[in-house]
Structure formats: C-alpha cells, structure tokens
Amino acid sequence: xxxxxxxxxxxxxxxxxARGPVHIRTPHYLRGHKGRILRYxxxxxxxxxxxxARPAAERSLYHVAFAMQELWPDGGKDDEVIVxxxxxxxxxx
Amino acid sequence: MAHYTKRSPHDLGGVxxxxxxxxxxxxxxxxxxxxxxxxxxxxxxxxQMMTVDEMRRGIEAIPEAEYHRLSYYxxxxxxxxxxxxxxxxxxxxxxxxxxxxx
Amino acid sequence: xxxxxxxxEALLAALRKLLADKNLVTQAExxxxxxxxxxxxxxxxxxxxxxxxxxxxxxxxxxxxxxxAAEAMHIPMRGMPPLGVLENTDAxxxxxxxxxxxxxxxxxxxxxxxxxxxxxxxxxxxxxxRGLLAEFRTTLPETVKIHVVDSTADYRWMVLPQRPAGxxxxxxxxxxxxxxEGDMVGVTIxxx
Numbered sequence: 001x002x003x004x005x006x007x008x009x010x011x012x013x014x015x016x017x018a019r020g021p022v023h024i025r026t027p028h029y030l031r032g033h034k035g036r037i038l039r040y041x042x043x044x045x046x047x048x049x050x051x052x053a054r055p056a057a058e059r060s061l062y063h064v065a066f067a068m069q070e071l072w073p074d075g076g077k078d079d080e081v082i083v084x085x086x087x088x089x090x091x092x093x
Numbered sequence: 094m095a096h097y098t099k100r101s102p103h104d105l106g107g108v109x110x111x112x113x114x115x116x117x118x119x120x121x122x123x124x125x126x127x128x129x130x131x132x133x134x135x136x137x138x139x140x141q142m143m144t145v146d147e148m149r150r151g152i153e154a155i156p157e158a159e160y161h162r163l164s165y166y167x168x169x170x171x172x173x174x175x176x177x178x179x180x181x182x183x184x185x186x187x188x189x190x191x192x193x194x195x
Numbered sequence: 196x197x198x199x200x201x202x203x204e205a206l207l208a209a210l211r212k213l214l215a216d217k218n219l220v221t222q223a224e225x226x227x228x229x230x231x232x233x234x235x236x237x238x239x240x241x242x243x244x245x246x247x248x249x250x251x252x253x254x255x256x257x258x259x260x261x262x263x264a265a266e267a268m269h270i271p272m273r274g275m276p277p278l279g280v281l282e283n284t285d286a287x288x289x290x291x292x293x294x295x296x297x298x299x300x301x302x303x304x305x306x307x308x309x310x311x312x313x314x315x316x317x318x319x320x321x322x323x324x325r326g327l328l329a330e331f332r333t334t335l336p337e338t339v340k341i342h343v344v345d346s347t348a349d350y351r352w353m354v355l356p357q358r359p360a361g362x363x364x365x366x367x368x369x370x371x372x373x374x375x376e377g378d379m380v381g382v383t384i385x386x387x
Contacts, residue, residue: 025295025347025348026347027294027295027321027345027347029294029321029322041277041348041349041350042277042349044348044349047348061348061349065342068322068343071321071322072322074322074323075322076324076325076341078340079324079340079341079342079343080340080341080342080343081321081342081343081344081345082342082343082344082345083344083345083347084345084346084347084348084349084350085347085348086348
C-alpha cells in the first residue's frame with residue numbers, strides 16, 4: 001500500500017490499448033491527470049489479467065478524487081469525479 | 094487532447110460526440126431475451142465457466158460501430174459466445190450446427 | 196461471417212441447446228437464477244435508506260460498511276461485490292455512473308435502469324452532471340458540489356439521499372415508499 005489519504009497522485013499517461021488487446025479499468029479521461037487519494041479500498045486480483053484468464057496478482061485499490069476543472073475545459077468549478085484506481089496506474093507527482 | 098483518440102470504443106466518459114445526446118429516461122422493461130441472457134451469464138459465472146472480467150473483455154472487443162448498434166444484452170450474448178469458444182467449452186463447428194438447428 | 200456475429204436471439208437459442216446437451220447449464224438453473232434476480236429491486240435499497248433516516252447507528256453502519264448494512268436487512272450479499280454508500284448532504288450531492296460498462300449495485304437495487312446503461316448517460320455524467328440531472332428535471336443549488344462516482348473496479352455504489360423536510364413523524368414504511376430508484380443513483384432527489 002504505497003499511498004495514504006490526502007496524497008496527491010498522477011495517473012499514468014500510458015495507452016496500453018494502442019499496443020494490443022487489453023482490458024483496462026482506468027478510464028481514458030484520467031490518463032496524465034492529477035488527483036487526490038481519498039481512501040484505500042482494499043486489494044483485489046488485477047482485472048487486466050483476469051480478463052484473459054491469466055494468473056492475477058492482487059493489487060491495491062484506491063478511491064481517488066479529481067477536480068472537474070482539471071479534467072475538462074468546461075468543467076464545473078467545485079465539482080469532482082471520484083474513481084476507483086489500481087495502484088499500478090498511480091505515480092507520485 | 095489528441096491522445097484521447099487512443100481510447101477504446103467502450104471507454105465513454107466525457108466523449109464529445111455524446112455530450113449533446115439526450116438521455117432516454119423512459120423505463121423500458123426488459124424483454125424475455127434480456128432476462129435470459131442476464132441469467133445465463135450469471136449461471137456461467139457462478140459455475141466459474143466465465144468471469145465478469147472475461148465477459149467485459151469480450152464486449153470491449155466488439156468493433157465500435159457494432160458496439161453502438163447492438164442492444165445491451167446483444168453485446169452480452171456475443172461476448173458469452175466468444176468466451177465459450179475461446180475456452181474450448183464449445184467448438185465453432187458445434188455452434189454453427191446448433192445455429193442451423195435452432 | 197464470424198459465428199459470434201450471428202443474431203443475438205439465434206445465438207441464445209443455439210447456446211441454450213448446446214449447453215443443455217452437454218449437461219453444462221440446464222434451463223432449470225437459468226430459471227432459478229432469473230427468479231433470484233427478480234427478488235432484488237429498488238424497494239430493498241429504499242428500506243435501507245428509510246432505516247438510515249430513522250436509526251443513527253444503522254446510518255453509521257451503512258456509511259462504514261454497506262455490505263454489512265445490506266445483510267442486516269436480510270439482503271443476500273455473499274459472493275457479491277462490496278457495497279459502498281455515498282451520503283448526500285447540504286454541501287455535496289453524489290451521482291453514480293459506470294462509464295466503462297454498467298456496474299450497478301444490483302444486489303440491493305435489482306437490474307440497472309435502461310438510461311443508466313446508455314452511451315449518453317455514461318458519457319455525460321462525468322463531464323456535465325448538471326446538464327444530465329436537468330434531463331431528469333433535477334436542479335441543484337449552485338452552492339452544492341457534485342461528486343460523480345465512476346464505478347470502475349470492485350465496489351458497487353449507491354447514494355443515501357437526504358431525508359426531505361416535512362417527514363418528521365413518518366414511519367419507516369412511509370419513508371421507504373418515497374425513495375425511488377433514481378434517488379439512490381443520484382439523478383433525482385426524494386420529495387413529498
């Protein structure tokens with residue numbers, strides 16, 4: 001468990017879907033954006049591997065908040081989008 | 094945001110071409126087909142013949158135009174067939190024959 | 196033609212026969228599953244909300260561990276994804292979506308509504324929540340912040356709406372009766 005509540009994190013600006021068949025649960029609109037860890041949600045087998053019937057290691061899952069203004073040019077001022085993100089998609093800023 | 098063109102067709106959050114589309118808020122009861130596909134998928138998952146992740150992958154593999162043309166549960170049944178074939182639970186020959194016979 | 200491109204109804208009929216012939220899935224099992232799914236409905240979630248409105252300890256449980264709170268109402272949760280509950284307050288209004296597919300707290304609310312699964316809902320919720328709420332004739336004061344919760348992983352989310360004014364001495368049954376499916380997704384607000 002690398003992150004704590006309140007930590008600022010960056011979602012990886014990575015596009016595995018451009019390289020071959022994948023199953024990714026990190027929405028495109030978050031890639032390369034900055035968020036804030038709300039809380040740890042537990043650890044679960046990685047769906048990216050489960051989807052292809054491969055052995056799936058458990059990964060930490062976090063609830064991460066993103067300011068709408070950070071995500072969209074027309075984003076609402078104080079509104080947020082909160083998303084479950086797996087640890088391997090998050091970096092320190 | 095040029096890199097957003099790399100998104101998969103199912104990854105719809107904030108996609109510009111849907112931002113002006115009205116939401117059909119009417120209830121739309123499930124059909125017998127819908128309910129049976131839903132139940133069949135659930136039974137296959139309960140028996141561990143398919144996971145929800147595998148089913149999602151199969152849906153996400155549907156080409157973009159088809160993805161939007163097919164109704165929700167038609168996407169599901171296509172994915173179920175795809176997964177059962179991939180895992181060798183049924184063969185293509187068996188499925189073609191069953192399609193002819195039913 | 197790729198065999199999986201066959202018409203959906205034809206595929207279902209073919210798979211039904213094949214799976215039965217191979218003794219892998221029987222029609223009885225499918226029917227039993229359908230009956231179990233039919234037991235779940237928004238009414239279950241409404242009862243949880245009504246109890247949370249009248250029982251401070253139950254509300255705390257619901258916010259701490261939605262799964263346990265559902266089980267306390269005899270809703271079967273074994274093998275189900277964990278349930279998260281999002282509290283609406285004067286300051287924050289929650290809206291649930293699954294932009295990637297249609298993840299929905301089925302164990303407590305039943306089948307997801309048609310609109311929840313639509314491309315328009317899935318696209319607009321995370322980018323224009325106020326415009327989306329207007330489609331449902333819901334307007335929030337400008338001072339209220341919106342939290343859009345995109346269900347991308349193992350949790351399933353429901354909203355605990357605010358109790359409307361004027362219901363002070365209502366019974367739990369009366370309260371549950373005014374809680375609609377949309378109130379627990381966040382597209383509407385309960386009213387009397």
